[in-house]
Amino acid sequence: MILVVAGLDPSAGAGIFQDIKVISALGLRAYGVVSAFTVQNEKRVFSVNFREWDVMRREIEVLPTPKVIKIGLSLPAVVKKLREMFPSSRIVWNVILSSSSGFKFLDPETVDKFTEYADYVILNSEEARYLELKENFIVTGGHETGRSVRVRFRGKDFEIPRVSGEFHGTGCAFSSAFSGFLALNYSAEEAILAAMDLVRKILLRSQGDSVETEKLLREWYKHDVLNSLDEILPEFLEIGPLTVPEVGQNISYALPWAQTEFEVGKFPGRIRLKEGKAVAVSSASFKDRSHTARMAIAIMQFHPHMRCTVNVKYKKEYVERAEKKGLRVFRYDRSKEPSEVREKEGESMKWMIEQAISQLKSPPDVIYDEGWWGKEAMIRVFGRDPREVLEKIKLMLEG
Incomplete structure (x- = not known):
């Protein structure tokens, strides 16, 4: 079982909706708790309202112990609280410092204080410049240019052909796919490769600027x-x-x-x-x-x-x-x-x-x-x- 703790994107292109779509596409059961409410569409974020841990905790504690926890847009302290609550679960934190339209979500210095509580921290190459890189970081290169997309982890580069276009929600899709493959007992490196391949297949079926995981159905x-x-x-x-x-x-x-x-x-x-x-x-x-x-x-x-x-x-x-x-x-x-x-x-x-x-x-x-x-x-x-x-x-x- 995978527990998703992430923000709610009303456009469903990213956030908890996208997370659950990707995990469900792998035939896995996902439970979800909203960690932030946003006002946004595929083009722009207008506001965010983070939920407090005490409210979220009551929703989480009635659920089964998860094998993997996928965290999206959340207050950084939530990562520590989840680690204390589920010490044996593997935690994947998809750090989102700001939206592609420039809306600031989190302060890098605050995020830095909590990255050690996650087993894997996933973020894009632009945001990685603002954080102190650690052994557990998985850095995605979707924002870079070139014919291929690179993902870096522990000194190794993984590459896959790029799908042309600008898509809203690729970070959520990749981190959720990675979490899903971890739950299927893939090693981290194999989970990265499998997640990259799955996201590419989703993007090839997507139209416009949204990641349309539902097309896999x-x-x-x-x-x-x-x-x-x-x-x-x-x-x-x-x-x-x-x-x-x-x-x-x-x-x-x-x-x-x-x-x-x-x-x-x-x-x-x-x-x-x-x-x-x-x-x-x-x-x-x-x-x-x-x-x-x-x-x-x-x-x-x-x-x-x-x-x-x-x-x-x-x-x-x-x-x-x-x-x-x-x-x-x-x-x-x-x-x-x-x-x-x-x-x-x-x-x-x-x-x-x-x-x-x-x-x-x-x-x-x-x-x-x-x-x-x-x-x-x-x-x-x-x-x-x-x-x-x-x-x-x-x-x-x-x-």
Whole structure:
């Protein structure tokens, strides 16, 4: 467990919010106590109000003993108090003398008196000039120029390629990542390297001037989408002889923020019939193109929660059962497609969905057509996720 004692930055780019985001990204449990309230945004700090130890102590003493304590913007005496309270915990103090906009937080001479109570003191190279450097100092070079960022610790330099841009909160992100890796039993040197790599990956995903650690959650979403597809594939293969059309079948499941078909999970090569059995050519992937992926993107423009689309071979009784079971069904007449829609790749699917939503006044469960010149008759089933779509298809198959 990691205890975070840090200032509250309302912009969430730095301070206790950023600390907890980074630690959570490592899958670790973080407890937090606010040590200072600030009025600030990504550009400027307007004021700070430090909290007194006696108030903070009551909040801390009811929590479990932490393995690592990460201290951010706090009165320097807080470091000593925490060392006395938790003598066996490792303390990482991210010293912040002033903001990048020039707001003065702490006096260097006062800070110097308390650095010995921390196992590791992290600060940037500009602030290090004002303090008496000690063996436990980790000096970051993010404010320096050059193609790489250097971190110095006990006479050794660690380097990593620089991500272009000016970001608010890199010091908090690095010190929190370092604390997290310490909690995972990394040595200090390995924790520095791992923290540098993690922060670089965060910055590569960040936009504007904020450290957007939350973007790492998108990696989890990608895994979840593909895992959801792979897990449910056997059930689709089992009913495949009844549902796979001549052109093949695909189960497309979009990421919540999807804008293109390459942000939609699917089965490259489609599900096809071989000797009467359904087979998948590939496991789920974001690669390859798919009509159902484009349809998922199209319906999400109107109803973002409808992230999954599956095509099913057309049978009149399937449509009748869907209507009887209460599914919202729309019949699409391809003969009424405007020529400009029919001639442009991908436009017919969007136009079809627009017509369905306009008539049904709600998200469609099923859109079907009875074929056209060179077009196989087809049923499309829509839902929130592959499981919901599968259940809708099963309703169509039940006699």
